[in-house]
Amino acid sequence: MSVDSLIGRKVGMTSVFDDAGAMHGVTVLELGPTRVVERRTKERNGYDAVVLGFEVAKPSRARKPQTGSAKKAGLDAAPRVVREVRCAADEALKAGDTVRVADVFEVGGLVDVVGTSRGKGFQGVRRRHKFNLGPRSHGSKNYRETKSTGQNTFPARRWPGKRMAGHMGDARRTVRNLKVVAVDAERNYLMVAGPVPGWDTGLVYVRKVGAKGKGRA
Numbered sequence: 001m002s003v004d005s006l007i008g009r010k011v012g013m014t015s016v017f018d019d020a021g022a023m024h025g026v027t028v029l030e031l032g033p034t035r036v037v038e039r040r041t042k043e044r045n046g047y048d049a050v051v052l053g054f055e056v057a058k059p060s061r062a063r064k065p066q067t068g069s070a071k072k073a074g075l076d077a078a079p080r081v082v083r084e085v086r087c088a089a090d091e092a093l094k095a096g097d098t099v100r101v102a103d104v105f106e107v108g109g110l111v112d113v114v115g116t117s118r119g120k121g122f123q124g125v126r127r128r129h130k131f132n133l134g135p136r137s138h139g140s141k142n143y144r145e146t147k148s149t150g151q152n153t154f155p156a157r158r159w160p161g162k163r164m165a166g167h168m169g170d171a172r173r174t175v176r177n178l179k180v181v182a183v184d185a186e187r188n189y190l191m192v193a194g195p196v197p198g199w200d201t202g203l204v205y206v207r208k209v210g211a212k213g214k215g216r217a
Contacts, residue, residue, distance in 0.1 A: 002088040005207035006031040006104055007054040007081055008190070010115065012200045016181060016191065026181050026191040029113070029204055031101040033188055036093050037073050037082060048089045052099065053079025081203065102185035109180045110209040111190075115198035119170030129163045173197040177209060 008031035015023050038051040053075070057066070062078035070078040073095035087093065105111065125131040125146050134142040146165065150158055175196050182191040196204060 002091045003050060003052075003085055003093065003099060003104055005052075005083075005085045005205065006034055006099065006101060007052060007083050008032065008101075008188075008204055008206060010196060010198050010200055010202045010204050011189070013195065014191075024181065024193060025195075026193055027113075027196045029190045029192065029196070029206060031105075031188055031190050031206060032099060034099045035073070035075055035079065036095055036097045036099065037069055037075070037079060039093065039095055040084070042089060047086070048091070049084050049086045050091070050093050051082060051084050053082050055080040083205065100185065101188045101190050102183055105180055105183055105190055105206075105208070107180055107183055110177050111180060111192060112174055112176045112207050112209060113178055113192065113196040114172065114174045114205040114207075115196055115202055117169045117171050117173045117197045118199055120168040122166065123168040124165045125163060128165060128168045131163075 008029050011028040011030050013025060013027050016026050017023055032054070034052045034054050036050050037053040040047060040049040040051070042048050051069075053070070056077045057080040059077070061080075062070075066078040066082075070076075075096065093099070120127075124144055126133065126144050131146075134140060134145060134147075136143060149162060149164060175194070178192040178194055178196070180190065181193050183189070184191075190206065198204060
């Protein structure tokens with residue numbers, strides 16, 4: 001199948017054993033089943049792609065255009081998450097088809113996982129940028145402070161990008177070249193070596209290494 005990306009959620013982490021008896025930490029991702037909501041063609045849209053839908057949206061949260069597209073594709077309800085993925089012009093996928101994890105990924109392959117990192121709120125420079133601690137002797141008042149951050153007469157302002165305290169986490173992050181350890185076709189689980197960004201049940205976007213049309217998650 002020429003589709004090389006899927007939408008899913010992070011289930012959590014666990015450990016698996018290989019044939020040699022060595023233990024490896026893996027992250028379990030639930031990818032699908034994903035439904036094809038719409039097909040883009042080069043004649044009509046200028047490029048070839050499919051619109052994939054994941055999960056089911058509440059009727060009160062689904063807008064009329066989304067409900068209409070789902071009904072046109074033969075789906076029972078509008079999907080909660082929709083992403084567009086490029087595909088080959090000769091791909092046989094059409095609106096209403098189901099794409100499963102075993103149709104796209106295989107054991108031993110490499111994937112990139114895109115997710116949103118955990119939000120940690122407002123943090124100081126010690127935790128956010130790994131600054132060293134100040135002296136802890138008696139009378140010290142700069143134990144966790146930032147020290148000087150400004151300039152002199154020129155340029156009379158802080159340089160852009162100055163490392164300071166601020167919001168940490170809650171940003172789009174990509175972990176590249178993760179090895180696929182196992183594929184559970186029955187439960188649509190994909191197990192990849194190592195951690196991935198985000199919290200359990202967090203939304204993720206998984207693509208094969210070198211895939212075109214990277215999309216967003």
